[in-house]
Amino acid sequence: MSFTPFSTSTKREKNKAIADNNAAQEDCLRQKRALINRLKSVVENEEHIGAAFGEYKVIHEEWKKVGDIPRDKRDAVQAEYSRLLEDFFYNMKIYRELKEHDLHRNQQVKEEVIKNVKALLEVSSIKEVEKNIKVYQNEWEGTGPVDRDKWEDLKKAYLDNVRLIYERINKHYDEKRAIQQENLEKKRALIDES
Numbered sequence: 001m002s003f004t005p006f007s008t009s010t011k012r013e014k015n016k017a018i019a020d021n022n023a024a025q026e027d028c029l030r031q032k033r034a035l036i037n038r039l040k041s042v043v044e045n046e047e048h049i050g051a052a053f054g055e056y057k058v059i060h061e062e063w064k065k066v067g068d069i070p071r072d073k074r075d076a077v078q079a080e081y082s083r084l085l086e087d088f089f090y091n092m093k094i095y096r097e098l099k100e101h102d103l104h105r106n107q108q109v110k111e112e113v114i115k116n117v118k119a120l121l122e123v124s125s126i127k128e129v130e131k132n133i134k135v136y137q138n139e140w141e142g143t144g145p146v147d148r149d150k151w152e153d154l155k156k157a158y159l160d161n162v163r164l165i166y167e168r169i170n171k172h173y174d175e176k177r178a179i180q181q182e183n184l185e186k187k188r189a190l191i192d193e194s
């Protein structure tokens with residue numbers, strides 16, 4: 001069996017193929033590092049759960065499409081990506097729990113506002129009622145969202161009670177205007193008699 005050495009052109013082709021492969025792997029490495037940086041930015045900066053998951057999906061799909069990277073860098077790059085994924089899902093879990101806590105706390109605040117508005121029906125001073133209804137309306141508006149399942153019932157209870165308060169206030173002023181009108185008519189009658 002005789003050994004035939006590679007021709008010079010075959011060696012060049014082989015070296016070119018190796019160089020092209022190395023360049024392609026380096027390009028893939030740059031792409032993966034860019035994706036890692038994007039994921040890192042999402043992990044560190046994005047607080048909106050929907051936007052964060054949307055960006056994660058895009059990054060993950062692009063990650064799967066990127067080809068091979070140099071063998072000596074694979075483990076380190078994959079480990080960094082995996083660590084960022086763990087951080088991402090941990091953060092999303094925390095954000096979800098905080099959001100649920102906030103929704104629950106907001107519901108409690110809104111229920112307390114409804115209770116306070118109801119209590120105004122028992123307050124005798126209309127000036128006190130007018131002052132406090134505005135405070136409670138500002139508190140209601142300043143309180144964040146509640147669970148969607150609870151929102152309609154809370155809103156209805158709040159608006160029904162606020163309507164009752166304003167009906168009471170309007171009734172008070174209507175009665176006051178009627179008394180003033182009656183007094184005005186009595187004064188006119190006295191003037192006409194003189």
